[in-house]
Amino acid sequence: MNYIDSVVYLISSLIAISAFYIQGQEFIVSMIRGQSVQSVLIAVLAFIIAWEERSIDFFILGALIIVLRAFLVNYFLQKRIPKQKSYIYEGRVSLSYLFLVDLIFIVISVFILYSIAFSGIFLHSFLENSGNSSVLVFPITLFFQGLFLIASRRTTFTQIIGYVEEENSLVLFAMFLLPIPIIIEASVFLDVLALVVISSIVVLEKFTHEPVEELRG
């Protein structure tokens, strides 16, 4: 493994850690900021790929991620939090229980999915072990982590952040598949922005979703 490989794997794992950080937070503001940090890390990865591949596309992508994801989505979400209530949080979050369940969920789902579907993919990547799709394990982890965040929490804010995290994972996934069609990223951005706008209204309508209440007649 060369120097660049180590850096890419380290940043990718920091992205995975940021997902766990968001999972462990109770305060909504901290989660939104965690999502911003995650987006910045993805942007840094885009800049590294841009530098290695000498590709302007990835540079634009990194800039777009910082402007739209790290700042705009963050801004929209934070604006939804009432000014006097920046302390709002989701109570009764049992962190150790959630982490252990999360660990089991991630390990089983990610590694079964990876070994069945992704391990055979051949990547045209700048990474030294090009052709080895192992780096894809990070976006898949991020995806399932976002899914678990949505499933494990009640507040609408958290569920939106879980969705944004899933979108982040798609961007990360697309970044490792070279060459990236920029239209994918554009569509994901539109998706997220539209979602954030729509969900802002949902947040105002309904702050929490209790388990199984949607199933009642």
Place this chain on the structure above:
Amino acid sequence: MATTTLVETLTQYFFVIISAPLYSGILGKLKAMVESRHGPSIFQPYYDLWKLFRKVTIIPADSGVFFKYIPYVLFGIYSLIALIIPVLIPVPIYFTASGDFLSGAILFSLAAFLKIAAAINSGSNYVTLGASRTMSFNFLSEGTLITVFIAVSLLTATNNPYTTIAFLTSYSLENLSLTHMFSTLAFFMLFLYETGKIPLESSGLQELGMIDEGLNYEYSGKLLAVAKWSAYIKQYLLGSVLLNVFLIPWGLFSTSPLFLLDIPVMLAKWMILIFIVLIVETTLAKLRLFRVMDYLAIAFTFSILFLIFVEVIQ
């Protein structure tokens, strides 16, 4: 050759046994200086041990055999670990072949188990409460300890810590590898827990926050001195593994008579670790007791997740 190995073995053993209380003294002194207090001397742990050795030992009437003899067994177990893992000399010495990394971890677990068994055997309700408290946290910490050691062995495909040190000093880039970085992080978190540092445990008179200290509640005199000394040795062993295998594998000498330089090198390395712990202890607030489990769950998650990541990446 055999003489050199014998001298190295004796140097390592006596250095560990004798210097172990010193680091707690230095940390205590530095912490007092940060808090604008004069603080005790850095040799205070030695004075305490000396005082306790001369005091009368009181054995509770309801206690059993375990209570009386386990402190000596613990001292023996930690002495054996001191000869197995590279805590001073970076090459194998006598007794090294009697165990590998995993056996070191299992010996730590055995010591923890025996300590709890002895505490329960004291017949005191308060100590049993402390034992149940320790058990409710230890199921995560022992798991992390073993997983971290497995993660380290993955680097070199061997369970021999000496090979790991040689590998990490030869290939410095491997210190940046995922498995190494995250097992270091998990082990550092574990080190803070196992040695009862501030975000997890506040030793002293605040018995509400006691975890490990609660187990020593019924001990007194000589038995308490041996138990405390064992705890200092345990802290030294864990800290030295953290320094030599995870954080700073460089700087140790193995040839005779240069291995004597390992003593100031280890002291210097420990000063770095003490400085890091000092920052953590003086900047973080103590976690509430039930948050300790969250902290350990995070360490466990790190160790397991990155173990599996590395398996996929390799």
